[in-house]
């Protein structure tokens with residue numbers, strides 16, 4: 001695993017198209033989202049990771065900055081979107097390793113929490129809980145169980161009830 005580099009960008013695009021091709025909850029435009037986020041203020045280069053097997057790019061994860069509008073303050077956090085593994089390399093633990101490494105790096109950089117929209121059965125194993133349990137709302141019309149948050153620092157989300165503010169690049 002390593003930080004993405006400009007020469008990876010075309011291959012990352014292909015990987016995202018492949019990985020989300022059969023995803024029913026996808027709008028199949030994750031490759032465009034990534035390109036918009038890379039050009040945004042929220043991009044933190046160290047939090048865009050590729051997984052390689054030999055020289056083949058098999059996995060990708062991107063965390064970018066968001067804010068949570070709390071009761072009396074705005075809190076900086078990270079959004080995980082997307083994480084993807086090439087279909088023929090899925091279920092080998094690559095997604096999990098990308099997630100753990102992204103968590104480690106985000107914590108080292110001083111971020112407190114991560115927000116994501118995703119599969120309700122997959123993310124709890126990495127410490128994600130329903131955002132609603134913390135009174136945190138995402139500005140999307142999705143079931144509660146798919147809106148998830150993780151504290152990188154224990155207690156970081158305690159008492160922060162409010163709405164997640166995504167940068168405009170998330171909305172195309």
Ligand SMILES: CC(C)(COP(=O)(O)OP(=O)(O)OC[C@H]1O[C@@H](n2cnc3c(N)ncnc32)[C@H](O)[C@@H]1OP(=O)(O)O)[C@@H](O)C(=O)NCCC(=O)NCCS
Pocket residue numbers: 019020023082083084085086089090091092093094095096097117118119120121122
């Ligand atoms: C989700 C994804 C990143 C997981 O990566 P991976 O390398 O296959 O996952 P790992 O090998 O680390 O973990 C495998 C586990 O994840 C589970 N899993 C994989 N995809 C899942 C899904 N869509 N829903 C629920 N669980 C899922 C597997 O069932 C397996 O569970 P087990 O350990 O209990 O057997 C990968 O399947 C993928 O790219 N999917 C298509 C794109 C996508 O949906 N991205 C996530 C957007 S929320």
